[in-house]
Amino acid sequence: NFFEDVQGKLVQKGVYCKMARGEMVCFMAENQIEKPEGIKQFSVMRYRFSEVLSSEKEYIFVRKKE
Structure with a gap:
């Protein structure tokens, strides 16, 4: 799951989560991730x-809000 840290509170933003999942698929394909x-x-x-x-x-990925 992908979260954004907004003033210490973790929030999921649907559009960014979807984009990040797509990027992760590309990352896994490009780097031949199997595990x-x-x-x-x-x-x-x-x-x-x-x-x-x-x-x-469950793996959690977090980014800080700009």
């Missing part, structure tokens, strides 16, 4: 993997 751990390196559109917020079943 889930590989997507932790994804860092497009200022989204970064959050080890703290993620679990084994």
Whole structure:
């Protein structure tokens, strides 16, 4: 899931989430990612993997609001 940090509160913005998912698919194809751990390196559109917020079943990517 993709979130934006707005003054310490995590918010999902549908349009940006959809764009980020598309970018992640491209990232996985270009880098031949076959295992889930590989997507932790994804860092497009200022989204970064959050080890703290993620679990084994769900990876969380967060970006700071500009």
